[in-house]
Amino acid sequence: MxxxxxxxxxxxxxxxxxxxxxxxxxxxxxxxxxxxxxxxxxxxxxxxxxxxKPHLRGWIHTVTAPIALVACIVLVVLTPAGFRWNTIVFSLSSVVLFTMSAIYHRGNWSPRVTATLRRLDHSNIFLLIAGTYTPLSWILLERPVAQVVLSIVWSGALAGIIMKVVWLSAPRWLYVPIYVALGWVAVWFLPAFREVGGGALMWLVIAGGIAYTVGALAYALKWPNPAPRWFGFHEIFHVGTVIGWVCHFIAVMMAVASLW
Incomplete structure (x- = not known):
């Protein structure tokens, strides 16, 4: 066994x-x-x-980025030395916004890279708002008033940037109104803009604000969405951004011209 x-x-x-x-x-x-x-x-x-993703996604800002770069170089060169730092701030915030938006929207990125680029893309909106206020306020407003305006706007922009970095998934109904509200701080100072820069400058500031607001509303509501395969609500947002930026660029150029 x-x-x-x-x-x-x-x-x-x-x-x-x-x-x-x-x-x-x-x-x-x-x-x-x-x-x-x-x-x-x-x-x-x-x-x-x-x-x-619509076929035109990102192309609007891709085309705008080099145009903005050339235009901003001209703007900085034409700005008197004592005020040049103002237009440098505006120029950097402009070129960075369009460039990063083009990179983010045109590429097919990994989830980690996409999250990083999205943080930068959304944060740059706050940066451009504050960057636009910098030359307009410093050139057109009395110095104490300009300091108050820029303190408010830059503090709001910094808070918005921190929010987007920490809370990337924040709902649109929360951060889009913050964009719009921060952008319309200028409404309280339009008479001063008109007094120094003239009626045309004031109306350019208003027109730019309206264009930004219309684009932001289309983005927040995801409507209208006319041609989802080619040109959707996000493209309307980008068009509004470009139109708003052009209006404000011309306004900044006019403010600089008042110094000559």
């Missing part, structure tokens, strides 16, 4: 070993299948996102 038991032990061990190898192979095969399926799902999701 002991001899028969001894002869069965090796066969049992081999059977267990073979069963273990088959189980391990089955686990590896299943893991490979899961990995392949996950890759296919990820690729499919990427294709779906690409299919949903």
């Amino acid at each position: 002991s001899r028969s038991h001894a002869s069965r032990l090796p066969r049992s061990s081999r059977a267990l070993q073979e069963a273990g190898e088959r189980a391990a192979q089955s686990v590896n095969t299943t893991a490979d299948q899961i990995s392949t399926a996950a890759g296919q799902v990820g690729a499919s999701a990427g294709r779906m996102v690409q299919a949903v």
